[in-house]
Amino acid sequence: MDGPNPNPFGVVDHTAFAGFGVDLVWGLDRGGEAIHVSAARRGLACDLICPACKARLVARKGSRKAAHFAHQGRGSGCGSGRETNAHFWAKQLLVERKRIWTPKVTAVVDGVSREESAAKWMTFSDVRSERRLDRIVPDIVLILADGRELIVEICVTHPCGEDKIALIQERRWPAIEINLRRLRTSQNIAEIERGLLREAPRSWLCNPRRDRAEERLRGELADAAARRAAAAQRQAAREAEQERRAAALIEAEARELLRAITSVRWDVGPVADRALAGVIADDDGRMIGIAGAGAGFLASRDEWQATLYEQFIAVRDPRTFDDRTFSLDDALTYLEPLIAPRFGVPPKETVRAWLRRHHPEVRFPREAIQDYCEALCVAGGLQSEGGDHYGLPDDTTAAIKREGRRLRAIDARADIVHRLLDTIVADLPVAEAFDFEPQIWLATSLLGAGRSPDVLLVEGDALCDDLIGQLRALAAMAAGGEEAIDDLLGLPLAAARYRAIERKTTRRGREAAERSQRLRDAAARVLAEEAPSWLTRPFESADETPLALARGGRQVSIDASPRSPRSGDNRRPSAR
Structure with a gap:
């Protein structure tokens, strides 16, 4: 079979x-x-x-x-059977077809590639195989019409050896390798033929044209690199000159600033504001004068620091305190009148860098303000809130708020007392209040209390409450009340007290007369002609007449039985 x-x-x-x-x-x-x-x-x-x-x-x-x-x-x-079979079969096929597809020629140098020729068909006139060439035996050698030769290596199981490739490249023999591994077990003859002639992967093992192209490309790249290096040198020289000129301009600008700083310092005089001078003297170096003077200020170190301290840090009235923070920009804006115009804006960073290197002691206004704020943080006058923002320390803020609440309570009590005094004075005749000085009265110790009203208002204890209560009673008396207050608290109210007594006496007399009249009218209605004698006869139980009882505010009821008061007359008052 x-x-x-x-x-x-x-x-x-x-x-x-x-x-x-x-x-x-x-x-x-x-x-x-x-x-x-x-x-x-x-x-x-x-x-x-x-x-x-x-x-x-x-x-x-x-x-x-x-x-x-x-x-x-x-x-x-x-x-060697498999490779040998391939070589002879390939030779036989190439003898018949007289052409083969060669890969494109590409020069590659340092990652730069240039295509010298596209892939194409190459025709030839003769084929040799398995014939020694120097120390190697090429698989196939194609002879072109002009006598040139092209080595063709067929890879079925093993690629071309390194020694063989080295000799090919040393002798600069044109050579390609065709990889038929994928078709090794194929039973499709037409597919294998197409693979050998064109479709199978192939590459140049050596190509003198590629080598020459790479030499040219290498030279071009070297020339380009040399041109770039020369251009870079020229550019570096230009940049160095530009940097030198820029550095000279920066230095000139920096030195001009130094001269301006010196000039501004000559214009700084003593503190003209007496109040601010007092603040500086009272501080005694605790919060003012604890950082450098800075450059560009039209005022002395103590003056601009005291100005900043008064505006953003000192709390003169805790009652109006608000929990505030401020930024360096806020401080710079507020101190602008004390800064020479050209120093209101920081210098260019390049100029500032030159000054840092050569004159690190120079601190421009914004930097000086920041130095002062940081010094205040160390001294306990400020705390950093982050992001160039500052505020009073938390414990200081809490203490100020407590003091504010205490002072507002004092103000509320003082307002009540002042309004009561104003009311009392307004209700007195001018002659009686003419010599009265409320401020002197407020500062004078009261009998019994041993302290002045001002002190009582500050302490806010029970004696202060008693004082306010007494003033309300005295105000009511001065306004026309009948209650005569014995303790006048040193106020000019003696005449007002007498008038209160008179008003009370007058009212009581009027009310007694009205009660007597009502009793006469009632007696006349009930007793008729006996009324006059009944009204003037004392009751045995009270030993007073009905009229006397009525005038004294006693309620008298009339009994219609006509019996004598002295003998147990039922017509007698019932006193209640």
Whole structure:
């Protein structure tokens, strides 16, 4: 039974013959011509040798296994069967077609690539294979019409060796390698042919044109690099000159600022504001004068620091305190009248950097203000709120708020007392209040209390409440009340007290007369003609007449029985 035919590499589909290998199918005759096993005589009669190792071959052409060559006297071949098969088959195909697809030629130098020629068909006139060339045996050599040669290496299982490639490149022999690994087991002859001629991957092992192009590209890149280096040197020189000029301008501007700073310092005089001078003197260096003077100020260090302290830090009246913070910009704006115009805005950073290097002691207004605020933080007058913002320390703020609440309570009590005094004075005749001085009275100790009203208002204890209560009573008396207050608290109210007594006495007399009249009228209605005698006769139980009882405010009821008061008359008042 005939088995399946091998592909051009000698590979057979062994699905039905598991365990069979792949053997040589080409041999060389005495003239060096390649003979396929199908055209050879059986056994040693083939008279052929192995193209790879030159050992005598035995043509085995049986019915169970595909025809192949075996090495005489060896259990196995030399291992070159598959590659040798490919070489001779490729040579045979190329002799027939006389053309092959060559890859594009690309020069690559330091990552820069340039295509010298596109991939294209190359035609040739002759083919040689397995012929020694110097120390190597190329797989195939194509002879072009002009006599030039192109080496073609066929990779079926192993790529071209490094030594072989090195010699090819040393001798600058044009050479390509075609990778047929993917088609090694293919049974599609047309596919394998297309792969060899064009479709299989291929690359240049050596291409003198590429080498020349790379030399040119390398030279161009070197020239370009030299031009760039020269341009960079020129640019560096220009930049160095620009930097030198810029540095000279920066230095000139910085020195001009230094002269301006000196000039401004000559204009600084003593503190003109007496109140501010007093603040500075009272501070005694605790919160003012604790940081540098700064540059560009039209005022002395103590003056501008005291101005800032008074505006943002000092709390003169806790009653109006608000929990505030301020920024460096706020402080700079507030101190603007005390800063020379050209120093209101910080200098350019380049100028400032020069001054930092050469005159680190120079601090411009914003920097000086920041230094002062930081010094206040250390001294306990401020605390940082972050982001160039500052505020009073939390414990200071809490203490000020407590004091504010205490003073507002004092103010509320004082307002009540002042309004009561104003009311009292307004209700008195001018002559009686003419010599009265409320402020003197408020500062004078009161009898019994041992303290002045001002002190009582501050302390706010029970005696203060008693004082306010007494003043309300005195105000009521001065306004026309009948209650005569004995303790006048040193106020000019003696006459007002007398008038209150008179008003009370007058009212009581009027009310007694009215009660007497009502009793006479009632007695007249009830007793008729006996009324006058009844009204004037004392009751035995009270020993007073009905009229006297009525005038004294006693209620008298009249009994109509006509009996004598002295003998148990029922017509007598019932006193209640």
